[in-house]
Amino acid sequence: MNNYQADKCTHCPIRSKIYCSCLDKDNLKDLSISARHETFEKKVVILSYGKSIKSIYNILNGIIKVYQLNEEGEQQIIGFLYPGDFFGSHEGGNYQFFAETISQVKLCKIPIDKFKMHLEKNPSIKDRFYEATINELSLAREHINILTKNSAEEKVLDFIKMISSRQDKMGQPINPVHLIMPRNDIANYLGLRLETVSRAFTKLKAKELISLNSFESIILN
Amino acid sequence: MNNYQADKCTHCPIRSKIYCSCLDKDNLKDLSISARHETFEKKVVILSYGKSIKSIYNILNGIIKVYQLNEEGEQQIIGFLYPGDFFGSHEGGNYQFFAETISQVKLCKIPIDKFKMHLEKNPSIKDRFYEATINELSLAREHINILTKNSAEEKVLDFIKMISSRQDKMGQPINPVHLIMPRNDIANYLGLRLETVSRAFTKLKAKELISLNSFESIILN
DNA sequence: AATTAATATTGACCAAAATCAATTTTTATT
DNA sequence: AATAAAAATTGATTTTGGTCAATATTAATT
Numbered sequence: 365m366n367n368y369q370a371d372k373c374t375h376c377p378i379r380s381k382i383y384c385s386c387l388d389k390d391n392l393k394d395l396s397i398s399a400r401h402e403t404f405e406k407k408v409v410i411l412s413y414g415k416s417i418k419s420i421y422n423i424l425n426g427i428i429k430v431y432q433l434n435e436e437g438e439q440q441i442i443g444f445l446y447p448g449d450f451f452g453s454h455e456g457g458n459y460q461f462f463a464e465t466i467s468q469v470k471l472c473k474i475p476i477d478k479f480k481m482h483l484e485k486n487p488s489i490k491d492r493f494y495e496a497t498i499n500e501l502s503l504a505r506e507h508i509n510i511l512t513k514n515s516a517e518e519k520v521l522d523f524i525k526m527i528s529s530r531q532d533k534m535g536q537p538i539n540p541v542h543l544i545m546p547r548n549d550i551a552n553y554l555g556l557r558l559e560t561v562s563r564a565f566t567k568l569k570a571k572e573l574i575s576l577n578s579f580e581s582i583i584l585n
Numbered sequence: 586m587n588n589y590q591a592d593k594c595t596h597c598p599i600r601s602k603i604y605c606s607c608l609d610k611d612n613l614k615d616l617s618i619s620a621r622h623e624t625f626e627k628k629v630v631i632l633s634y635g636k637s638i639k640s641i642y643n644i645l646n647g648i649i650k651v652y653q654l655n656e657e658g659e660q661q662i663i664g665f666l667y668p669g670d671f672f673g674s675h676e677g678g679n680y681q682f683f684a685e686t687i688s689q690v691k692l693c694k695i696p697i698d699k700f701k702m703h704l705e706k707n708p709s710i711k712d713r714f715y716e717a718t719i720n721e722l723s724l725a726r727e728h729i730n731i732l733t734k735n736s737a738e739e740k741v742l743d744f745i746k747m748i749s750s751r752q753d754k755m756g757q758p759i760n761p762v763h764l765i766m767p768r769n770d771i772a773n774y775l776g777l778r779l780e781t782v783s784r785a786f787t788k789l790k791a792k793e794l795i796s797l798n799s800f801e802s803i804i805l806n
Numbered sequence: 807a808a809t810t811a812a813t814a815t816t817g818a819c820c821a822a823a824a825t826c827a828a829t830t831t832t833t834a835t836t
Numbered sequence: 837a838a839t840a841a842a843a844a845t846t847g848a849t850t851t852t853g854g855t856c857a858a859t860a861t862t863a864a865t866t
Contacts, residue, residue, distance in 0.1 A: 432726065432730065434730055434734075440729070440730055440733055442726055442729055454715070454719050456719075460723070490711075490715070493715070494675070494711070494714070494715045494718065497715065497718045497719060497722060498675050498677075498718060500722055501718060501721055501722050501725060502681065504722060504725035504726060504728075504729065505653065505663050505725060507725075507729055508661070508663055508725065508728055508729060508732065509653065509655055509661055511729065511732040511733065511776060512661055512732065512773075512776035513655075513776075514776075514823095514824080514852095515852080515853095516852080516853065546812095546813065546814090547813075547814060547815095548813080548814090552733075555732060555733035555734075555735075556853075556854090557853075557854060557855080558813090558814075558815095559814090559815080559816085559853090559854075559855085560852090560853055560854075561814095562814060562815050562816080563815085563816080563853090565814095565815090566815075566816085578862090579813090579814070579815095579861085579862080735822095735854080736822075736823095737822080737823065767842095767843065767844090768843075768844060768845095769843080769844090777823075777824090778823075778824060778825080779843090779844075779845095780823090780824080780825085780844090780845080780846085781822090781823055781824075782844095783844060783845050783846080784823090784845085784846080786844095786845090787845075787846085799832095800831085800832080800843090800844070800845095
């Protein structure tokens with residue numbers, strides 16, 4: 365019954381990275397009781413646009429893609445989430461996007477009503493949420509900057525660099541860069557076709573800007 | 586000395602739209618004393634990336650463009666600001682972008698130290714800032730959605746629609762749509778060249794999706 | 807391990823946007 | 837009002853990315 369132990373949060377591998385870091389021992393123990401760990405297989409939709417918010421989620425490991433649907437009902441990926449990221453907050457009642465697993469994912473799930481109780485007792489959590497939103501905003505602007513690059517090659521190279529620096533922020537080596545998501549998701553994120561992305565990889569390889577260990581493990585030269 | 590009157594805020598045309606709306610009469614009078622109205626001509630840079638935050642600004646009238654510089658030092662516009670919008674907050678010490686006037690602009694300027702005093706007395710202002718950041722995030726995602734549209738024509742049409750709904754939110758008619766910013770700025774925002782934007786306008790006109798009163802006044806059919 | 811299914815790469819061709827250049831329209835200045 | 841300057845449109849050409857199709861590679865399943 366590892367799921368229900370009261371010191372789950374004390375040993376949490378991502379605690380330092382998220383809002384929980386502002387809680388003291390007692391509050392953390394309290395949170396532990398509300399939190400549940402859940403594992404999802406790849407290609408599972410965790411939450412959907414428009415559905416009422418029931419829980420907030422922290423990623424313990426694995427990768428998730430976040431997307432919206434445009435007017436034509438096509439998927440538009442707006443971000444990739446990694447361990448230490450959380451989602452399901454700041455949407456005023458309803459989720460504003462879809463979240464789908466790319467790999468197997470282990471999540472920490474906290475029911476929204478329980479969470480709101482913690483929030484009342486620890487108003488500083490709100491500051492953490494505000495900071496997280498500001499961070500999301502700067503990531504969205506980074507995305508915009510990539511999307512306005514003129515060539516597909518630049519977009520793909522910037523994407524690889526972005527994932528590399530993300531690895532860096534998580535305390536992992538910047539090389540090799542692991543592109544766990546399929547090429548099609550990269551293409552979607554960059555506003556390109558997967559064939560174009562594939563060709564960009566080939567060109568970047570030819571220019572020796574990158575090397576490929578495997579098609580998901582890239583070395584930035 | 587209209588600038589120094591203590592009831593400036595009481596008659597403020599944009600108060601209902603921004604954080605000041607959560608203040609009571611006394612606090613509003615207090616804010617009035619700190620606030621200064623300033624007028625800028627077009628093409629004036631109000632604030633720059635990296636500079637320390639000295640004031641926060643509310644737009645009373647006119648239009649401002651917000652941009653960042655990419656690695657090559659080129660301008661990338663990330664948004665246009667209208668009356669009722671504010672900027673200069675949530676950047677932790679330093680401005681994270683450039684703000685430049687597109688038209689003549691009248692601003693309400695509040696020194697950051699004075700503002701922080703108000704914030705301490707009225708913690709609910711922080712909630713308003715949080716909401717505003719969430720709103721900025723959804724605007725950024727709208728921008729991303731436009732940027733990933735495949736054709737230039739779609740991008741330009743979406744842009745016009747976006748400005749139209751912005752007018753709607755400000756309580757103005759949705760038609761005609763006033764594109765105060767130069768074509769070059771529209772192109773930059775959309776990740777296109779101005780010639781391409783110009784051609785898109787011509788095509789949309791030919792398809793009778795839009796009509797042009799003047800080149801800045803567009804009717805959405 | 808062998809077969810099947812899913813992804814990714816490469817190729818040929820076409821459509822769309824970028825580029826370079828000239829012209830027209832609008833705005834600013836004398 | 838006339839001239840100069842700035843911004844926008846249109847044209848011709850090149851480059852790039854999209855599309856459709858075939859092949860190759862990787863992953864999943866029997």
